[in-house]
Amino acid sequence: MLTQISPHVYILPFDSQRDRPNLGYIHGEKFSLLVDTGNSKAHLNTMLKAIKDANLPAPAIALITHWHWDHTFGMHAFPGTTMTHTKTNEILNDLTKWKWTPEAMNERLKTGEECEFCDTHIKIEYDDITEIKVVRADVEFDGNLTINPGNVTVEVTPIANPHSDDGAVVYIKEDKVLFAGDADTGDFYELDGGYDANKFYDYVTSVDKIPYETYIHGHLAPMTRTEVSALRKEIETEEL
Numbered sequence: 738m739l740t741q742i743s744p745h746v747y748i749l750p751f752d753s754q755r756d757r758p759n760l761g762y763i764h765g766e767k768f769s770l771l772v773d774t775g776n777s778k779a780h781l782n783t784m785l786k787a788i789k790d791a792n793l794p795a796p797a798i799a800l801i802t803h804w805h806w807d808h809t810f811g812m813h814a815f816p817g818t819t820m821t822h823t824k825t826n827e828i829l830n831d832l833t834k835w836k837w838t839p840e841a842m843n844e845r846l847k848t849g850e851e852c853e854f855c856d857t858h859i860k861i862e863y864d865d866i867t868e869i870k871v872v873r874a875d876v877e878f879d880g881n882l883t884i885n886p887g888n889v890t891v892e893v894t895p896i897a898n899p900h901s902d903d904g905a906v907v908y909i910k911e912d913k914v915l916f917a918g919d920a921d922t923g924d925f926y927e928l929d930g931g932y933d934a935n936k937f938y939d940y941v942t943s944v945d946k947i948p949y950e951t952y953i954h955g956h957l958a959p960m961t962r963t964e965v966s967a968l969r970k971e972i973e974t975e976e977l
């Protein structure tokens with residue numbers, strides 16, 4: 738079921754057991770948007786059904802925050818236009834070449850191409866891993882992007898962060914809501930969940946220039962600015 742966050746913004750809340758992130762929905766007067774497509778066709782379809790059940794219009798566009806499987810493996814099943822940063826699309830293009838057999842998955846674990854946490858959760862989400870399908874987005878953007886779906890403004894900002902080499906945050910201006918992807922989390926691919934301190938502080942400095950009041954991390958409940966500061970203090974104490 739959807740949770741309403743603000744006049745134009747809803748989420749389908751995250752599910753840690755299956756590593757399903759929060760999926761966002763932005764309701765415009767002319768058209769609506771998704772933020773991330775989830776970790777599988779099943780996850781995406783749960784979102785699309787929740788939108789329908791709430792009597793809201795189906796989304797025309799899906800914006801992708803970063804390339805990680807849990808945010809992108811539903812893209813192939815999205816019946817609209819998918820959009821992502823050029824860097825994200827380059828990485829997704831590489832992933833389209835990955836084979837989905839137990840042998841290929843084991844090999845990627847050995848070489849470090851895949852992270853253990855992801856491997857474990859992919860096997861929980863998918864009863865049949867041969868169903869996995871990775872696609873590139875239909876539309877790429879290389880810098881900031883503004884979308885006007887009617888009565889609300891959506892600002893997409895590519896941002897350097899400690900979580901992945903790509904990454905964009907999505908800000909719903911009138912509602913002061915920010916979708917941050919997983920940007921505050923450490924890097925599970927290069928640093929085993931650890932943090933690069935410079936990237937962390939660069940991220941915090943840039944993202945905090947955005948006047949958000951509600952901050953939506955991919956795998957946590959929505960936070961106020963004060964709660965975001967508390968989370969950052971915790972990361973500083975424990976991880977940096």
Ligand SMILES: [Zn+2]
Pocket residue numbers: 803805900901919
């Ligand atoms: Zn991620």
